[in-house]
Amino acid sequence: MKKTHNINIGNAIVHIEEDAYEMLTVYLNEVKQHFSKSADDFEIVTDIENRIAEMFAEALATQQKQVINIEDVQSVIGQMGSVKDFEVLEDVEDGAYTASAQYDPIKKLYRDTDQAMIAGVCSGLGHYLAIETKWIRLFAFLSIFIFGGGILVYIIFWIMVPKAKTRIEKMEMRGEETNLKGFANSYLHPFAEQSRGFIAGFIQAIGEFVQGTGKVIFKFIVGAIIVFASLFLLGTIVALAAFLGFWNSDVHNYFPISMVNEEYMFAMAISAFIILIIPLLGLILFSIRIGFNGRPVNKVLSYGLLLIWLGGVVTEIYHVAKIFTEFKEGAEFAQVTPLATYPVYSLKINTARFFTKEDSLNYRIDPTHYKGRKILNNLDDDYNTPRSISFRMEKSLDGKVSLNTNFKSRGKTFEVALKNAQNIHYDFLQEGASLIFNPVLNIPKMANWRGQEVELTLNIPVGTEIQISNEFNRYLKGYGYWDCDHEEGAQYTSWIMTETGAKCKFEKVKKEE
Amino acid sequence: MIAENTQTQMRKGILEYCVLLIISRGEIYASDIIAELKQAKLLVVEGTLYPLLTRLKNNGLLSYNWVESTSGPPRKYYMLTEAGKGILKQLDTTWEELSYAINTSRKVADKESKEQTNQTES
Numbered sequence: 001m002k003k004t005h006n007i008n009i010g011n012a013i014v015h016i017e018e019d020a021y022e023m024l025t026v027y028l029n030e031v032k033q034h035f036s037k038s039a040d041d042f043e044i045v046t047d048i049e050n051r052i053a054e055m056f057a058e059a060l061a062t063q064q065k066q067v068i069n070i071e072d073v074q075s076v077i078g079q080m081g082s083v084k085d086f087e088v089l090e091d092v093e094d095g096a097y098t099a100s101a102q103y104d105p106i107k108k109l110y111r112d113t114d115q116a117m118i119a120g121v122c123s124g125l126g127h128y129l130a131i132e133t134k135w136i137r138l139f140a141f142l143s144i145f146i147f148g149g150g151i152l153v154y155i156i157f158w159i160m161v162p163k164a165k166t167r168i169e170k171m172e173m174r175g176e177e178t179n180l181k182g183f184a185n186s187y188l189h190p191f192a193e194q195s196r197g198f199i200a201g202f203i204q205a206i207g208e209f210v211q212g213t214g215k216v217i218f219k220f221i222v223g224a225i226i227v228f229a230s231l232f233l234l235g236t237i238v239a240l241a242a243f244l245g246f247w248n249s250d251v252h253n254y255f256p257i258s259m260v261n262e263e264y265m266f267a268m269a270i271s272a273f274i275i276l277i278i279p280l281l282g283l284i285l286f287s288i289r290i291g292f293n294g295r296p297v298n299k300v301l302s303y304g305l306l307l308i309w310l311g312g313v314v315t316e317i318y319h320v321a322k323i324f325t326e327f328k329e330g331a332e333f334a335q336v337t338p339l340a341t342y343p344v345y346s347l348k349i350n351t352a353r354f355f356t357k358e359d360s361l362n363y364r365i366d367p368t369h370y371k372g373r374k375i376l377n378n379l380d381d382d383y384n385t386p387r388s389i390s391f392r393m394e395k396s397l398d399g400k401v402s403l404n405t406n407f408k409s410r411g412k413t414f415e416v417a418l419k420n421a422q423n424i425h426y427d428f429l430q431e432g433a434s435l436i437f438n439p440v441l442n443i444p445k446m447a448n449w450r451g452q453e454v455e456l457t458l459n460i461p462v463g464t465e466i467q468i469s470n471e472f473n474r475y476l477k478g479y480g481y482w483d484c485d486h487e488e489g490a491q492y493t494s495w496i497m498t499e500t501g502a503k504c505k506f507e508k509v510k511k512e513e
Numbered sequence: 514m515i516a517e518n519t520q521t522q523m524r525k526g527i528l529e530y531c532v533l534l535i536i537s538r539g540e541i542y543a544s545d546i547i548a549e550l551k552q553a554k555l556l557v558v559e560g561t562l563y564p565l566l567t568r569l570k571n572n573g574l575l576s577y578n579w580v581e582s583t584s585g586p587p588r589k590y591y592m593l594t595e596a597g598k599g600i601l602k603q604l605d606t607t608w609e610e611l612s613y614a615i616n617t618s619r620k621v622a623d624k625e626s627k628e629q630t631n632q633t634e635s
Contacts, residue, residue, distance in 0.1 A: 010586040031560070040567045047563040050586045051544065081558020 004067055010053025014060075020070040022167050024052075027077055034083045052076055107175035110164035111157075118207045121157040124164070127173050159214065222291030229284045233277060240273045258449040261326075264319045271319075274312030278305050327451060331417035332408040339401040342433040343464060346492065347391075349471040350427065350436045388441055388453045389426075390477040393466060393495065393502040396459040403428065403435070406455035420450045428456075437472070460497050465505065467492040528555055530608065532565060533593065533601045536575065540590040566591060574600055 003018045016024065031048060035041040059072045109128045111120035122140055126133035143150030164173045244266070260268055282305070396402070407424045411417030425442040428435070441454050456475070460466070468476065469492045484493040484504035494505035528550075535541060535549050543562055550556035569575045574597035577589040593601065 012586060035564065038564065040564070040571060044563045044567050047543070047567070047589070048560060050588075051559060051563075053586055054544075054582070054588075079559055081560040085558045086560050086564070 009056070010050040012053045012057065014053070014056050014068055015066055016068040016073075017070065019167070020068055020073045023070060023073050023077075026168065027073070027082075030083050034086060048080065052080065055079065108169070108172040109161055110169055110173040111161050112170075112173060113163050114170075116207075118154070118203050119158045119211070120163065121154055121161065124161060124173060125157075127175065130175075155210075155214070158211070219291050222287050226284055226287045226291070229280050229287070233280045233284070236273060236276050236280070240269060243269055259323055260319075261323065261448055264322065267315055268319045271312040271315035274308060275316060278309040278312070281305065326412045326416075326448075327410045328412055329414045329417045330408065330410045330451075331414050331421050332406055333418070333421060335405045335407070337403045337405065337428070339403055339430055339435070341401050341461075344433055344467065345401075345458075345460070345464065346434045346467045346469070347458075347472045348434055348436050348469045350429075350438050388451075389437075389439075389456065389475050390453070391437075391456045391458070391472070391475040392477055393458045393460065393479075393497065395497055395499065395501065396461045399461045400459075401461070401464075402459045404457040404459060406453075406457070408451070408453040408455065410451040417450070420447070420452060423447055424452050424454060426454050437475070439471075462497050462499055464497045466495045466497070466502065468495060524555070529565065529569070530604050531555055532562075532569070533574065533597060533604065536591050537593050537598070537601055540578065540592045542580075542588050542590055546591070569597070573597070 004015050005018060005021045007014050007016055007021065007024075028045075028049070032041070032045055035044050038044065055076045056068050056072065059068065059075070060066065107128060110124050112123040112127060113120040115123040115133065117123075117137065122136045123133040125131075126136050129136070140150050140154060143153070162169075164170045257265075282302075405426065405428070407421040407426070409417050409420035409424065411420050420443075423444050425444075427438040427442075430436070435458070437456070441452060443449070443452055458466070467490075473493075479495075479502065484495070486493055495502045496505045497503075531550065531553065532546060535546050543566060544559065546566075547556065547559045547562055550562070556562065566575065570577065570591075573594060575591050576594050577591045579587045580590050582588045
C-alpha cells in the first residue's frame, strides 16, 4: 500500500504515488528554475506541463491503471530531458538559461527522527550547522547543568522545529540539492536509520510521553483561559445587574459615572456591557476551538456578534459625545466672605465632617487598618470628584481680610452652566484664627459632574502669617509647598504675606541666618 | 571549450532550420516534430524544443492553433507565418552556400591529406 496524491497538471486530475509525486515536484521546480530567467518562462513551463499531462494520460491508458508511479515519472523525465540536456543546445554567450541551473541548495532546520536520541533536535542541528552530531549532543548535555537551560531550549526546539517527514524535507535538512541528481542520490543511498538500542528506545518512549504531556499542558493553559474568561464574563453580567439595580444610589456619586446623565445611564451601561462581553465570548469560543478542536463558529453568528458589538460601540460613542456637548459653555460667579482679622491664620481641613459614618462607609475606611496613619492623605483615592478645589493667597488691597469663593461650572449653555455653578455647595467656617475648609465640594444628589470647581482666594494684609496644615497642601495652587520646610515638630508650614505675594516663612528665616 | 561552443552554435542553427523545414510541410504537433528530429538524430529530449518553439513564435516566424485532444489537454499545432516562410527561403539559400563552402573545403582538405599519406608511404 502506498500513499497517493491528487495533482492538477495541464488541467487534468492525476492520481500519483507519493514518491513519484516528490520526484515530479523536484523535476518541475528544476525546470521552472531553469527557465525562470527567460521572459517566456510561463509559456514554456505550461507547454512542458501540458505535455507531461498528456504522457501521463497515455501511460495510464496503455497500462490500464489508475495511478502514476515512479517508473512513469522517470520515463517522462527521460523523454522530456533533464535540465542538463536543455543546456546542450543553449548559447553559451546567451547565458539566458544556463546561469540559473546552478543554485545553492537551501538548508533547512528539521528534526532528524531517523537518527534521534530523543526527538532528533541535536542531529537536526548537526545537519544544519554542519557539525558532528555527537558534539552537539555533548554541548546539549552540558547545558543541562546551566540551571537546566538545556532542557528548556531542547523542549522549545522540539515544539518549534518540524520533523523531516518527506524525502524532500530530509534532503533539505542535509542541505542536499533538491534536484533530480540529489533525488537519485537519495534513492541510491537511503537515509540511514540508526538501529536503536534499548536505552534509545526507552528515551524515545519517554520523549513521546513528554510530547504527550506538552499537549496536556497546552490544553491546560487553554482550559485555564476559558475558565478565567468565563468567570470574567459571569462577573460582567453580575456587575451589570448590580449596576442597573443600584444605579440611583451611591454609585452615581463616583467620578466617571457622575458625569453621565441619568437618562443615558441605562443605554450606556448596556452598550458598555456589550462592548466587554462580546470579545470575551469570542476569546472563549476561539480557545475552545484551538484547544479542543471544536468546530469553527457559525459565520452568521460571528458576523451577528460583530454587528452587535459595533452597535454597542456606536451607542457608547454617541452618548459620550452627547455628554461632551454638556461641557461646551463655562460660567462662574464669585462670593466674598469678610473675615475677622488675626495676625496669624491657621488653615485646616474639616476632618470632622470627613469622618461621618456614611463617608467612612463610602470610602471604605477601616479605622483599624489605617491606625497610626493620616487618613486624609488618602484623599487622593477620593473618587467623588476630580481635584476641584484650589486655594490661593493674595495681598489684601484695603487691609481687610476676606475669602473670595469662586464657583465655576460647565454646561450645554451659559444658563445651564451658571445654574450648575449655583448648585455647588461648599462649606467653610472660621473658628477664631482657624479657617476650616471642607475637603470636597458638594453638588446636589442627582446632579451630574460638569466640571464644577471652587476657587478659593484668601485676601490678607501684608505681614500676616498663614499656617497651612499638611492635609491642606493638596489644594494649594502655584505654591512650592514641598520646598517649604516644616518647623520642627509642626504639622504645618508657615507662610507670610509680602508685597509680592505669599512667601514661605521657614525659607526666609534660613536666608537671614 | 571552443569545440563545444562551435558545436553548440552549429547544432543550434541547424536545429532551427530543421524545425522550420518540418513545420513548413503543414500544421504539426510538438511531439511529432520531436519524433522527426529524433529520427534525424538531431534531438533527443522534448524539453529542448519548447523554448525554441516559443522563441520562434515570439519572433513572428510561427503561429499555432489549439486543437482538442482525446488524450489530455488541448494541443498546440504549429505552422509557419509569412515571415517564417520568408526566413525559411533565406535559410535555404544560406544552407546551399554553406554546404558548398563545406564541400569545397573538404575536397581540398581530402586531397591534401591523400597527398600527405602518399608521400609518407613512398
